[in-house]
Amino acid sequence: xxxxxxxxxxxxxxxxxxxxxxxxxxxxxxxxxxxxxxxxxxxxxxxxxxxxxxxxxxxxxxxxxxxxxxxxxxxxxxxxxxxxxxxxxxxxxxxxxxxxxxxxxxxxxxxxxxxxxxxxxxxxxxxxxxxxxxxxxxxxxxxxxxxxxxxxxxxxxxxxxxxxxxxxxxxxxxxxxxxxxxxxxxx
Amino acid sequence: xxxxxxxxxxxxxxxxxxxxxxxxxxxxxxxxxxxxxxxxxxxxxxxxxxxxxxxxxxxxxxxxxxxxxxxxxxxxxxxxxxxxxxxxxxxxxxxxxxxxxxxxxxxxxxxxxxxxxxxxxxxxxxxxxxxxxxxxxxxxxxxxxxxxxxxxxxxxxxxxxxxxxxxxxxxxxxxxxxxx
Numbered sequence: 001x002x003x004x005x006x007x008x009x010x011x012x013x014x015x016x017x018x019x020x021x022x023x024x025x026x027x028x029x030x031x032x033x034x035x036x037x038x039x040x041x042x043x044x045x046x047x048x049x050x051x052x053x054x055x056x057x058x059x060x061x062x063x064x065x066x067x068x069x070x071x072x073x074x075x076x077x078x079x080x081x082x083x084x085x086x087x088x089x090x091x092x093x094x095x096x097x098x099x100x101x102x103x104x105x106x107x108x109x110x111x112x113x114x115x116x117x118x119x120x121x122x123x124x125x126x127x128x129x130x131x132x133x134x135x136x137x138x139x140x141x142x143x144x145x146x147x148x149x150x151x152x153x154x155x156x157x158x159x160x161x162x163x164x165x166x167x168x169x170x171x172x173x174x175x176x177x178x179x180x181x182x183x184x185x186x187x
Numbered sequence: 188x189x190x191x192x193x194x195x196x197x198x199x200x201x202x203x204x205x206x207x208x209x210x211x212x213x214x215x216x217x218x219x220x221x222x223x224x225x226x227x228x229x230x231x232x233x234x235x236x237x238x239x240x241x242x243x244x245x246x247x248x249x250x251x252x253x254x255x256x257x258x259x260x261x262x263x264x265x266x267x268x269x270x271x272x273x274x275x276x277x278x279x280x281x282x283x284x285x286x287x288x289x290x291x292x293x294x295x296x297x298x299x300x301x302x303x304x305x306x307x308x309x310x311x312x313x314x315x316x317x318x319x320x321x322x323x324x325x326x327x328x329x330x331x332x333x334x335x336x337x338x339x340x341x342x343x344x345x346x347x348x349x350x351x352x353x354x355x356x357x358x359x360x361x362x363x364x365x366x367x
Binding site for chain 1: 266267
């Protein structure tokens with residue numbers, strides 16, 4: 001199914017929860033509201049025409065100028081038969097993006113829908129700071145209830161891949177930067 | 188034994204007992220498997236048949252630090268791993284040696300400028316005896332490092348520091364740094 005058809009199927013079911021569709025790029029995607037995301041996810045996985053049962057990847061974008069964080073979900077259908085002429089990359093796939101404000105980035109977790117989301121959501125929290133509510137492996141600390149970090153240690157401060165991240169000067173007594181006044185990457 | 192210290196030049200073997208002990212120690216350095224990243228592949232290649240590590244007596248890789256003499260830190264050390272490196276180093280019995288293998292452990296390697304999670308050199312975490320540079324070092328380089336470590340052990344004597352961490356250990360205990 002082409003991306004337009006997937007967007008049509010979503011719109012006739014969910015109407016105005018689909019906020020935007022972008023098809024002209026190399027990576028066609030639809031924008032979805034954060035609150036409706038769990039039921040949209042279940043629909044994408046279980047609908048007879050779509051059957052997008054594989055979550056390939058969750059990516060996170062830092063739109064500093066718009067003051068937003070974007071979570072990008074790449075979905076793929078392993079069950080639907082692909083036509084003989086379809087190339088591997090252009091198979092039955094779909095991309096969904098969710099925009100959240102940078103000051104309060106909460107997205108409902110879909111770890112119960114696609115099990116691959118468990119680690120990807122932990123990574124998106126660890127490196128970008130998007131908090132996934134309802135993640136099965138959540139812990140509570142000074143930053144609230146959030147998924148457990150996956151790369152950085154549990155007492156790491158900050159989210160390293162944000163554009164305004166400041167390098168730590170030291171961590172638990174081990175010096176962490178190379179120049180004495182370095183706080184950002186040196187390019 | 189402080190009257191014997193620093194009376195002899197570097198490299199002079201004091202007693203035949205020293206010679207025998209050092210020969211035994213340098214001919215049976217048992218490393219600990221501590222491959223963290225890509226350098227581990229080269230370490231495996233050194234342990235394999237072409238660049239045989241077993242002919243140096245160092246082919247018995249121990250999985251536990253309690254039975255190991257040498258910790259070959261092969262691979263990038265991150266902050267999360269640094270705590271574990273320290274803990275494993277503390278669990279090794281003396282005399283113990285550390286080899287920093289690869290550019291990442293020698294001084295941060297390719298992650299020197301922009302690595303937010305990389306320890307810029309494992310000598311910020313544990314005391315290092317031998318630095319083996321390379322990215323990754325060829326197996327022959329690792330063997331050269333091992334042979335240099337054997338030379339270092341050959342020149343140890345009961346009348347001087349036994350291993351590089353002896354000073355730190357004595358200072359921690361509050362004793363004078365000169366060892367007997």
